[in-house]
Amino acid sequence: MGLLTFKIILVLALFILALTVAAYSTWAERKVAAIMQDRIGPNRSGPFGLLQPLADGGKFFFKEDFTPAAAEKFLFIVGPSLVMFISLITGAVIPWGKTLNIGGTSFDLQVANVDIGVLYLVGMVSIGVYGIMIGGWASNNKFSLIGAIRASSQMISYELAMGLSIIAIIMMAGSLDLKVIVEQQTHGKIWGFVPEISGMNWNIFYQPIAFIIFFVAALAETNRAPFDLPECENELVNGYHTEYSSMKLGLYMFGEYVNMFISNALIVVLFLGGYNYPGIDWVTNHWGENAAGILSVIVFLMKTFFGIFVFMWIRWTLPRFRYDQLMHLGWKKLIPIALFNLMATGAIILAYDHFMK
Template sequence: MEAIVIEKIILITVILLLSLVIAMYMTLAERKFAGFLQDRLGPNRTGPFGILQPLADGVKLFTKEEIIPANANKMLFILGPSLAMFTACIGSAVIPWGHDLVIGGRTIPLQVADINVGVLYIFGVVSLGVYGVMIGGWASNNKYSLLGAIRAASQNISYEIAMGLSIIALLMVTGTLSMRGIAVGQAGNLYGWGPSGMAWNVFYQPLGFLIYLICMFAEANRTPFDLPECESELVAGYHTEHSSMKLGFYLFAEYINMFIASAVVATLYFGGYNFPGQDAIVGSVSPFLYTLIGVAALFLKISFFLFFFIWIRWTIPRFRYDQLMKLGWNILIPLSIANIVITGIVMFMAGKV
């Protein structure tokens, strides 16, 4: 029992540190890519090729003066960014990061908690995330912060509906709410042909994936859905009054949310840690190496979606707010309902129900 507890603590620590490091260097990657698109260099002074820039930014945020507005609710003002950071980090608990790891005869699952309602857990965490934004914006006693918080709340509620409906169609196909179960179900080959590890749900649910992808951008408050922090209208939106590491928590939470969202979409629709031809090498390499290859495959998929987040930000302008709400309520929700109906009809005709 003690060994299991120690293994879980180590796994949690590794995932947390990895999330923080990826969030740090995502800021550098985003600034470098923005510089490339705008025909400039981006950060290049701190360390070789600017590689130490995230560390310098972190030191700056830690050492800046702590300012709390005189009319702000102090407790809630601090609670907002703390809650945003907390909910961003706990989303990784149900993600399967790879096949079971075998070390010294012990089998260690690379998943903090394999619960049978993992998908519902993810949605619960996503729903809680908006409270950090809402509380921080309201407690600032600033009209721009409050407007940004209200926008965030209404945006998240609107797009959570379409996201949930798109997942219902996926669950009809997979038959499980477990994240590990969904990943394991994609270990075979597509329609009985092709290499193993290619039975990805995106081939069975292309419309559901597209709806989920759009909603994922909206839930992460990323361009073109970054209305809660729309600089041209709201200064900085919900974190206008926050400074020092409270501002850092909001910024870190956004990039950790991007990382976790990329891991979730890779697991739900792109096979997770499964990779093409995995059955062909399972007996020719050690179990330890086989697991590492699966972890590398998952992180390669995550890297693609992180790049996609950045690419979209610097190529597509943000929506007007009426366009954002119309897309969520008038287009995505009817499409997701139609996707459920189509999935049911196809499964019925195929004799799957």
């Protein structure tokens, strides 16, 4: 199998995976909410309600596609399309697993192994806000516009804290390459004295503050509760997508769930060791490269799905912030803490290089 053929298969597999995860995240969220509220949740469409996402998707496709007469029709379509497009292409630089050996050739389970993978992801996330802003403005609805402005100011604010937390990881890794960041979490003694276990040298042990900042910022970036002010129904009817119906609304909803999936995948890459797991070297040496590669993909997805569950857990546990509280948290709390963590990281790295090497 050639490299191009493998990459095409990998792109299709990731596309199907992202859409499947987005669809069944809606089912999972309703089940999680039902458990926390002591009720059943979806249970009519198929066993355990597993066909509910298919029913919801069919509903979106067959509902009336309404466009307001005063809307900017071209931009009205571009908004949700851009959100979905950006959500899907961000997964291209994420290393989803170790390697697979096919016909004697090892292939990385990563669509595009670029040297500036972190910058690519940050840039794509920054562009994603345009889809929401364009959609809210093009609707020619004041509630939609307010929701879009809320979303843009919120996402820009929390991107700063998110970026500062990522810089701390970059300083430790010395690279913007996500593959390098993952590989550096394979070997090493935690804090220099904990006995080494291959695949367990995760960045969360060195950067717990950066992890908390990034996690909170990821909640805000994906407009998840308690940061769902852009679409709070008690104030803005439905927020930036008030005027949307049919599959245009479906694209916004799917985009949110794909964003949640990619955000948690990025958290796994930066802080939770990526595809690494305890004993990965032993599995590679005794069971072979393919067994280790397949297991690495399973472990990566398990970590990601656990992160998605925590996102859902938080949504159905914490109340929504007031908007002034949301902005104060971002500008007065997270950004100063992230700056302090960045300076502390730099000081520790310089001290280590000076005294230990």
